[in-house]
Structure formats: C-alpha cells, structure tokens
Amino acid sequence: MSPPPPVGLCLDMCSEQERRERERHRRLHPLEIQNGQFERRNFRQGSHPFADPGRTVKEYSRPAAGRELSSPRDLRPPATLLRTVEYLLMEVWEQVNEQDPKSLSLAYPFVFDRLRAVRQDLTVQRISGTEGASVLEGSLGFLLCAPYLVRDLPLEDYCETLHSTQVRESFAELMECYSRGGRFQRQAEFQALLLLYDLGNLDAMHRTLQLPCSIKNSPEVCLALAINRSYLEKNWVRLLRLVRQLDCLQACAFYRHLPDCRSQAIRTYTHAYSSRNCSFPLGHLTCLLAVDSPFKVSDLCKRRGLVVTSGESEFVLFHKASFKDVDLECPGREIQLVEMKKDDVSWAEVMIGQEMCPV
Known part of the structure; x- marks a missing residue:
C-alpha cells in the first residue's frame, strides 16, 4: 500500500521559510515586495528588498531541484489554494493594464508561475473532488484567457x-476531479471549454457523449459539440456562425483555432467559386469569416495569391490556379468575437467566473 499523501499545514500563500529564503537570495518578484520600495529614489542598490507577507506567493519549484516538495509546513490546504487563486486574479491581474506591454510582461509570468505552484500543491497532496475542481477551474480561467491578452x-x-x-495538464486533472463524482456547479461549462480548446478531438467528443444527460444536453456543451461537428464536416460557414454565439471565456478557448479555420474557409471558397466570371463581395466574405474589417480579409486573400478588386465596391476573384499555401497568420485582436463579449466586466472577472467573484 502506498503511504497516505501529505496534508498541507501552510495557511499563508507562501510559507515563512520560503519567503525569508527568497528575500535573502534576492528572488522576490517586484509584485511581492513591500509597496513602493523600489519606487523610492533613495533606495540603496546594495540593500535587500523586503517581502510583503500579504503579497508573497509560493513559487513553482522543479522536483529535480533537490527541494523537498512534500513537507506539510510548505504545502497549502485546498482553502488556502483557492484563496491564492482568487488573490492572483482578483488582486494582481485586476490591476494589470492589458493595453500596456510592460504591465503584461510583469504580471503574466508571475501569475503563470504561481498558478503552476498551486497545481503542484494539489498534485502532491492528491487533492481531488470538489475542492480540487474549484481551484483548477479558477486557474484554467486565467490559462484560457491569457493567450489572447x-x-x-x-x-x-x-x-x-x-x-x-x-x-x-490542468484540463486532464480537472476531468479527473469530475470523474470522482460529486456536485460540480461549473462542470458543463468546463466540459464545453475543453471541447472548444481541443477542437476536432474525437476522443474528447466521445467522452463528452458518455456524460450524464444533465451535462451532455446543457446549452454550452451542445454548442461546443455543434462547433466540433462543423469543424469535422468542414462546414466553415456554420462553424463561424456558431462561434459568434460563444461567450468571452469560450471565445478565448476557441481563439487559437481561428487562423486555421479562416484559412481553410478561404481555400474552400476558392474551389467553390473559382470562375473567370465570378466575383465574390469582400464585405460578404468579411461577414462569413467573422472578421472585424474588410481590410483584414483583403490581406488574408492577397497573401494567398487571390486578387481583390478596388473601387467603390470591392470583390474577391477566387481562382484555383492563383491560390497558394502560406503559413498561418498569428492570432490577432478580435473585437467582435472576443472583446465585445466581455461587456462591462473586467478580464479578471471573466477568468474567475461569476461563481467565484466576491459580492
């Protein structure tokens, strides 16, 4: 029989031992030091920064580093882990200016690393069920939204x-939590998010179809399954029409697939409408591809060797002979599909979900 897992005893986001050690070795993140310490002009270059116990969060540690990962005094119990996730999103990320690269480059590596340490504490203690699911759901909210930001x-x-x-890995652990049974308020939501993130994965679709009817027939799962079927059938018009129905978090989960779906759609239209006498309205193609502006669609077409006529009304000339394969575009800003879905809530609130937002 394997020994029982350790039970965390650390009620702070970071144990005092680690806090002092990182303070001594100058390994504190700027978001963990006492307020304004580095901003003071008279701060001596050779002096040590001081950790703020209320802002210092346990950092991720590789198992191969020789550090003991199972000491109860360094492990945080589920309630502390959940509080840590809430702090990282509702306190740290809430203060981020998403339009400022410096703000993003400061906060993203910090939150990503500390959430990784949260999942490490879950794994070492073998925390599962509803306690583990609540922590992983909040972490996944950040992990799904961050690539867009x-x-x-x-x-x-x-x-x-x-x-x-x-x-x-977070999705795999979350699905394991769900498989243990229990009442999970957000299970349908995250089953759908997995389908959207793993678009076209037949195993994921098969597992979803084996779920209880209350989950399988929920609106979010039905929509995600319909998008997956459209992808497998290469029905790009229906797929992109359905994508418009996604909420902000769902759109972020799907976001990484947009360049491929749009590229394949243009290829399909090129074969379907290839004719010397056929010209396709650029504005209508913009709508079909769910792109924010005709200028972006024009660039997509021109990169693939297609001719876009200029004038009062612009048209795309789909000729198979002129079509060429190119590398996919990097995902860019999406106003209609992502940002407009956010409404008046903050990105931190989108990440953590309304169920965890403080009243």
Whole structure:
C-alpha cells in the first residue's frame, strides 16, 4: 500500500521559510515586495528588498531541484489554494493594464508561475473532488484567457508551448476531479471549454457523449459539440456562425483555432467559386469569416495569391490556379468575437467566473 499523501499545514500563500529564503537570495518578484520600495529614489542598490507577507506567493519549484516538495509546513490546504487563486486574479491581474506591454510582461509570468505552484500543491497532496475542481477551474480561467491578452509579448515573457502544456495538464486533472463524482456547479461549462480548446478531438467528443444527460444536453456543451461537428464536416460557414454565439471565456478557448479555420474557409471558397466570371463581395466574405474589417480579409486573400478588386465596391476573384499555401497568420485582436463579449466586466472577472467573484 502506498503511504497516505501529505496534508498541507501552510495557511499563508507562501510559507515563512520560503519567503525569508527568497528575500535573502534576492528572488522576490517586484509584485511581492513591500509597496513602493523600489519606487523610492533613495533606495540603496546594495540593500535587500523586503517581502510583503500579504503579497508573497509560493513559487513553482522543479522536483529535480533537490527541494523537498512534500513537507506539510510548505504545502497549502485546498482553502488556502483557492484563496491564492482568487488573490492572483482578483488582486494582481485586476490591476494589470492589458493595453500596456510592460504591465503584461510583469504580471503574466508571475501569475503563470504561481498558478503552476498551486497545481503542484494539489498534485502532491492528491487533492481531488470538489475542492480540487474549484481551484483548477479558477486557474484554467486565467490559462484560457491569457493567450489572447499576451499574444504580442516576446518569447522570453510568453512561451506558447509551455502555456499550452499547462492548459492540457490542468484540463486532464480537472476531468479527473469530475470523474470522482460529486456536485460540480461549473462542470458543463468546463466540459464545453475543453471541447472548444481541443477542437476536432474525437476522443474528447466521445467522452463528452458518455456524460450524464444533465451535462451532455446543457446549452454550452451542445454548442461546443455543434462547433466540433462543423469543424469535422468542414462546414466553415456554420462553424463561424456558431462561434459568434460563444461567450468571452469560450471565445478565448476557441481563439487559437481561428487562423486555421479562416484559412481553410478561404481555400474552400476558392474551389467553390473559382470562375473567370465570378466575383465574390469582400464585405460578404468579411461577414462569413467573422472578421472585424474588410481590410483584414483583403490581406488574408492577397497573401494567398487571390486578387481583390478596388473601387467603390470591392470583390474577391477566387481562382484555383492563383491560390497558394502560406503559413498561418498569428492570432490577432478580435473585437467582435472576443472583446465585445466581455461587456462591462473586467478580464479578471471573466477568468474567475461569476461563481467565484466576491459580492
């Protein structure tokens, strides 16, 4: 029999031992030091920054680093982990200016790393069920929204591959929590988010169809399944029409697939409407592709060798002979599909969900 998992005893977001150690070795993040310490001009360059116990959060530690990861005094129980997630989103990210790259490059690596440490504490203690699900749901809210917000950050601040790995591992652990049974208020929502993130994954669709009817027949899961079926059938008109119905968090989960779906749609239209005497209205194509402006659609077409006529009314000339394959565009800003869905709530509120927002 395997020994029972350790039970966390640390009621702070970071144990005092780690806080003092990182303070001594100058490994505190700027968001963890006492307010205004680095802003004071008379702060001596050689002196130590001081940790703010209310802002310092346990950092992720690699198991191979030789550090003990299962000490109860360093592990946080589920209630503390949930409070940590709420702090990282509703206190730290709430203060981020999403239009300022410096603000994003400061906050994103910090929140990403600390949420990774939260999941590590869950894993070491083998926390599952409703307690584990609540923590993972909040973390996934951030992980799904962040790629849209930090899409323009350099590689040293945002690694898409590492981020995607954390999303997939978090989803896997969340589905394991759901499989243990219990009452999960947001299960249908996150089952749908997994389908949208893993678009076209037959295994994910099959698992969803085996769920209880209350989950399988929920509006969000039905919509996500319909989008997946449209993708597999290559029905791009229906797919992009359905994508317009997604809420902000769902649109962020689907966001990474937009360049591929639009590229395949243009390829399909090129074969369907290839004719010397056929010209397709650019404005109508903009609507079908769910793009914010005709200028973006014109660029998409021109990159693929298609001719876009100029004049009072612009048209696309779909000729198969002139079509060429190009690398997919990097996902960019999406006003209609993402930002307009946010309404008047903050990004932190979108991430954490209305169920966890403080009243």
